[in-house]
Amino acid sequence: MGNTRAVTYRRGAVERTTEALELFMQKHPNYLLWFAIGFVALALLYIITGSSGDDAEQPQAPTVASAMALANNEDAIAVMVPEKESPLSRDPSFSQEIAQQKIHVTVQSGDSLGKILGNQGFTAQEIHDIAAGIKKEDGHVTIFPGEVFEFIKDPETGVITEFNTETPAHKTLRVARVEEGFACELADKATETEEMFKTGTINNSLFADASKAGLSDRTIMELAQLFQWEIDFALDIRQGDSFKVIYDDIYMDNKRLRAGPILAAEFVNGSRTLRGYRYEHEDGTVGYYTEDGESLKKAFLKAPVDFARISSRFQLARKHPVLHKIRAHKGVDYAAARGTPIKATGRGRVSFMGWKGGYGRTVIVQHNAQHSTLYAHMNSFAKGLKQGQRVTQGQVIGAIGSTGLATGPHLHYEFRLNGTQVDPLKVKFPNAESLAGSDKQKFLKQIAAHKLALVSGDSSQLAANASHHESNLQ
Numbered sequence: 001m002g003n004t005r006a007v008t009y010r011r012g013a014v015e016r017t018t019e020a021l022e023l024f025m026q027k028h029p030n031y032l033l034w035f036a037i038g039f040v041a042l043a044l045l046y047i048i049t050g051s052s053g054d055d056a057e058q059p060q061a062p063t064v065a066s067a068m069a070l071a072n073n074e075d076a077i078a079v080m081v082p083e084k085e086s087p088l089s090r091d092p093s094f095s096q097e098i099a100q101q102k103i104h105v106t107v108q109s110g111d112s113l114g115k116i117l118g119n120q121g122f123t124a125q126e127i128h129d130i131a132a133g134i135k136k137e138d139g140h141v142t143i144f145p146g147e148v149f150e151f152i153k154d155p156e157t158g159v160i161t162e163f164n165t166e167t168p169a170h171k172t173l174r175v176a177r178v179e180e181g182f183a184c185e186l187a188d189k190a191t192e193t194e195e196m197f198k199t200g201t202i203n204n205s206l207f208a209d210a211s212k213a214g215l216s217d218r219t220i221m222e223l224a225q226l227f228q229w230e231i232d233f234a235l236d237i238r239q240g241d242s243f244k245v246i247y248d249d250i251y252m253d254n255k256r257l258r259a260g261p262i263l264a265a266e267f268v269n270g271s272r273t274l275r276g277y278r279y280e281h282e283d284g285t286v287g288y289y290t291e292d293g294e295s296l297k298k299a300f301l302k303a304p305v306d307f308a309r310i311s312s313r314f315q316l317a318r319k320h321p322v323l324h325k326i327r328a329h330k331g332v333d334y335a336a337a338r339g340t341p342i343k344a345t346g347r348g349r350v351s352f353m354g355w356k357g358g359y360g361r362t363v364i365v366q367h368n369a370q371h372s373t374l375y376a377h378m379n380s381f382a383k384g385l386k387q388g389q390r391v392t393q394g395q396v397i398g399a400i401g402s403t404g405l406a407t408g409p410h411l412h413y414e415f416r417l418n419g420t421q422v423d424p425l426k427v428k429f430p431n432a433e434s435l436a437g438s439d440k441q442k443f444l445k446q447i448a449a450h451k452l453a454l455v456s457g458d459s460s461q462l463a464a465n466a467s468h469h470e471s472n473l474q
Contacts, residue, residue, distance in 0.1 A: 105149045105151065106146065107143050107147040107149070108145060111143065113131060113142075116143070117130065122160070129182055130184070133175070133183070133184035136184070147166070167186075171188055171189060172186070191251060192250075198245045199243065200215075200243055206223075216258070222262050223267070226296065227265075227267050229300075230272075233303075234305070234306075235425070236270075241268055244266040244454050244457065245262060246263045246264040246454070247260060261278060263277070264277045264447065264454055277289055277443070293435035293444070294434045295434050300345045301343065304334070305334045305343070308334035308336040314332055332423075342398045342400060344391045345373055349390050349391070350389050351372065353386070358405035359374070361376075363398055372419075373413065373416065374414040375397065377400075377406045377411060379402070382395075382399075385397055385398070449462055
């Protein structure tokens with residue numbers, strides 16, 4: 001009812017306005033002139049009031065709110081209020097947020113680097129170039145569930161300008177668009193280290209008792225490798241032997257990551273006390289030395305297999321287990337599980353690799369003009385190993401087996417001097433180069449606290465070194 005009355009009222013108003021205009025035009029034949037004068041007057045008034053000051057607000061288009069009000073209510077009076085600048089738009093942080101849009105993507109099972117980048121608009125060629133750049137930086141393009149990628153997008157173009165992620169190896173990978181393509185950077189994350197001091201006594205085995213003392217498998221292996229030129233851990237270990245180890249624990253964001261390198265260690269083997277200290281040279285190479293700066297490393301390892309049992313020693317008269325005849329056994333047999341790695345005891349060149357009668361699969365390494373070593377009954381050769389190839393000390397050259405004349409899996413190892421077999425357990429090997437000059441002075445100063453702690457057995461001597469300090473993952 002109200003709407004009908006309003007419509008009737010508006011219709012009457014329109015008719016009355018029309019009649020008034022017709023009456024005006026009849027009384028004033030020159031009505032066009034009057035309209036022109038009125039228009040000019042209004043224009044002059046607008047110019048005068050509109051330019052009265054630089055700070056005067058200019059007429060602006062209706063706001064969205066006023067337009068909606070008109071649409072919903074025909075009788076509403078639309079008041080055109082100029083929209084004012086938002087305080088946020090003048091805030092520098094607001095502008096920075098607009099200029100940088102960040103997108104976080106968590107890797108799910110089944111995702112690949114190509115899939116992650118493809119979903120963010122990278123082309124196949126761009127993905128190929130990025131992968132090549134990562135590999136060039138010694139990075140890995142394999143990603144793992146839970147890894148988080150942070151993409152930064154230009155809001156104007158919608159293009160990803162850069163992205164970064166933390167790799168499982170605790171390195172930060174950053175890839176950014178540049179004029180010539182993409183720039184890749186792989187950097188170590190800052191970490192902290194804390195020196196740890198552990199001691200133990202051998203009652204059962206090195207692994208069992210060192211684990212009981214709190215050492216990780218990695219640190220136990222490192223301890224064995226540290227003294228491998230002096231101790232055959234399959235033969236020489238005795239009940240009552242003891243050890244002390246100083247090593248780094250590595251932390252990131254106050255969380256322990258893993259055990260770091262051994263800094264100093266002592267091993268008491270029977271009547272012998274052996275100590276070794278870590279030293280990093282200016283070129284980045286690392287060595288372990290005695291407290292006098294003599295290298296622990298020798299020209300040859302004591303054994304070619306870690307933690308293997310000696311099943312047969314060097315002897316000139318032994319009943320052969322297969323031929324059942326008395327024959328000289330000119331080597332040492334190490335019994336271990338099939339597939340156990342075999343290491344070259346010294347650096348040299350592979351002079352023979354193949355089948356050698358009763359020796360079965362065999363490798364011979366020529367170390368110099370006088371010394372060579374033989375490794376027999378191998379199950380397999382190391383992948384990629386070739387005759388004539390140079391090998392380094394400790395490099396895996398094959399795996400234990402029972403090829404040739406053998407009753408079970410073991411390694412037959414021979415040490416030859418000028419072509420003649422000698423007992424490898426009795427050979428005295430020369431040391432590698434020792435420290436001298438400024439290197440030795442720096443080393444002696446560096447190991448002072450560690451030496452005191454090992455000799456006294458008092459870990460409080462490490463107080464000067466035990467505080468957390470900035471470092472990088474080794």
